[in-house]
Amino acid sequence: MKIKRILNHNAIVVKDQNEEKILLGAGIAFDKKKNDIVDPSKIEKTFVRKDTPDYKQFEEILETLPEDHIQISEQIISHAEKELNIKINERIHVAFSDHLSFAIERLSNGMVIKNPLLNEIKVLYPKEFQIGLWARTLIKDKLGIHIPDDEIGNIAMHIHTARNNAGDMTQTLDITTMIRDIIEIIEIQLSINIVEDTISYERLVTHLRFAIQHIKAGESIYELDAEMIDIIKEKFKDAFLCALSIGTFVKKAYGFEFPEKELCYIAMHIQRFYQRSVAR
Template identity: 45%
Template sequence: MKINKILNNNAVMVKETDKEKIVVGSGVGFQKRKNDLINPKAIEKIFILKENEKFEQLLMRIPEVHFILSEEIISYAENQLETRLNDHIHLALTDHLSFAIERERKGIYLKNKLLPEIEVLYKEEFEIGLWAIQHIQANLGIEMSIDEAAFIALHIHTMKIRGGDLKETVKQTAVVREMVDMIEQYLEREISRSGLAYERLVTHLYYMLGRVGHHGAHALDQEMLAMIKKKYITSYSCSQQVTKKVASVFGIDFPEEELGYITLHIERLRMNLLE
């Protein structure tokens, strides 16, 4: 395997069967030139990026240590999740991480408003995010906030091979947050983010949004739905108002059966708040 272009000491480009590939490995590009052979033992990863030009530009403008840290976090994430992440993670996470590190150096801190929801919905990814900020501190001496762990978690979640689009993931998580806020306003009480009832509600809302988006819904017979509406009047009224607002703001319509399930979760929360 011959080097086509050197990106930095730890990343080079090669060309095989008319496809440009990026080879990553410790010292793989150190003191190398174009057309030099790569030591197979130095290769840690090979991947193909459609945005090769963007990746080149990124590596030219960021400190190499940022790229190394990003690759170490990606490797750790893939080992923890036991799955390969989408190749785009190498560009997306490196770009995000480098900007976040420089931001921290300048004393600019970003609050992640979706932190409580991310902790619940993406537990494995959030744990990886926590490891990542500790890893950055150990290597650079920069103490990053728990909010950054949540940002990293979102990137990792959406870059799973079976994952989705980052914007769509953020949107769904934001809708969940809005719904929780609206429930709090209706009940006129603050919901504890550490309770099991809250965790169940958030998880249900998130996966419900996924089902609604794909025109699916939980099956709930009409007799059960009628009983829920009659027995839990306050909670059902709350679910009606919340879903009506979400429909008007985000354009997401909920089947009545889903309102029944939301009602049950709200009722559980309401009972916990009254205790």
């Protein structure tokens, strides 16, 4: 393979059997120029040209972002694939590299990164969050910059989105933000403080994610007979009224509807928090 274009010291564009490819590898372009032969032992990752915006954006990122930021980003992606035992959606190479470089730049300048969804992310995406913790050590070792938990949450979100082929970050953010909104409604309507570091909180958040994903997909989750629904409404009046408020909010803000039986399950989770709050 001959070099068609050098993007940086660790990235080149080649022509291989009528296919254009981006090759990544430490020092792959060192002491090289256009039309030189590529050393195969230097190739670590290969990306075949596709007529998509992502491919062109990846080229631009490789040419413009600091090389050490790109290398760190690729190391994190490779570690995530190893830990999760999957091939992550290629779109992450564009979105994540760009995001991480900007985050490093902000932290280097003493700016504070805040993530209002951090507690939900820790519960919803624990494996991805652990990868973020690994990334923190890597970045500290390579750049001497400390990555706060809030940014680790952002890293986890990017990995989760790419892991599940969830398109862009919008869908992942929608679900996580919706859960944060629901928890705020519970706290405000029932005048309670939900402690995040508890089993009950983890169960509620996990249940909500599961329910939202299945309802969005048009799938039925639970079956409750009419008698059980009536019992829940009567026995857990305040919790069910709170669940109804949640249903109204979600329909208005996010455009989909919780069925009544799902609101009953949500009410039962709410009741746990409510009982503990009243008992104090």
